Amino acid sequence: AQSVSQHNHHVILSEAASLELGCNYSYGGTVNLFWYVQYPGQHLQLLLKYFSGDPLVKGIKGFEAEFIKSKFSFNLRKPSVQWSDTAEYFCAVNARWAGSYQLTFGKGTKLSVIP
Amino acid sequence: DGGITQSPKYLFRKEGQNVTLSCEQNLNHDAMYWYRQDPGQGLRLIYYSQIVNDFQKGDIAEGYSVSREKKESFPLTVTSAQKNPTAFYLCASSTQGGTEAFFGQGTRLTVV
Numbered sequence: 630a631q632s633v634s635q636h637n638h639h640v641i642l643s644e645a646a647s648l649e650l651g652c653n654y655s656y657g658g659t660v661n662l663f664w665y666v667q668y669p670g671q672h673l674q675l676l677l678k679y680f681s682g683d684p685l686v687k688g689i690k691g692f693e694a695e696f697i698k699s700k701f702s703f704n705l706r707k708p709s710v711q712w713s714d715t716a717e718y719f720c721a722v723n724a725r726w727a728g729s730y731q732l733t734f735g736k737g738t739k740l741s742v743i744p
Numbered sequence: 745d746g747g748i749t750q751s752p753k754y755l756f757r758k759e760g761q762n763v764t765l766s767c768e769q770n771l772n773h774d775a776m777y778w779y780r781q782d783p784g785q786g787l788r789l790i791y792y793s794q795i796v797n798d799f800q801k802g803d804i805a806e807g808y809s810v811s812r813e814k815k816e817s818f819p820l821t822v823t824s825a826q827k828n829p830t831a832f833y834l835c836a837s838s839t840q841g842g843t844e845a846f847f848g849q850g851t852r853l854t855v856v
Contacts, residue, residue: 635786638784660842661842661843661844663844663845665847672834672847672848672849672850673834673836673847674847675844675846678844680842719786719787721787721845723838723842723843723845724842725842727800729792729794729800730775730794730840730841730842731789731792731800731802732777732789732792732836732838732842732845733789734779734786734787734788734789735786736784736785736786737784737786737787
């Protein structure tokens, strides 16, 4: 089965700092990749997704992610964070396993942005 | 309004009792998922179903059971065999083929 590893448990940044959250997955076949965000007290929302094509994908709220197949990575970036970006971020992989698609999440990275 | 409805939002049960969490979707999605979210553990897959009358165990299926009798419904039963049932449970759905999943608001289960 596939697994997803997120490098940082908790990241603390000041407003306007740049953000990069690491995500690596282990699966040798074709994957669909996602970043989800969970704002305090809210349900999970999709930030961005990669299925195929341009490995640099842009999502909502100025986020982007780059798929590097050789490194099995899908890191999330934002040039300048805002206080409102304070949330928990989850990387996820959807891949075919034992005849069906299984959606697997990383453990999440909590981002705290200090005004 | 299309979406996924989980009920109830908060649930309290005594130890040793089975409890069923509801998940209904009107998105016409074939696939549905149940996850458990604990602090620092991320989302761990309990069960998933790609089609009606079929489902597979996820990574932490022990102590849980599901059914998928209707396309729009995927209830999760937390049985007394689950050693540590207190958690936040999330239901999701997607089209087939590995597309993005849409999530419900979750059910927070507390077993006392």
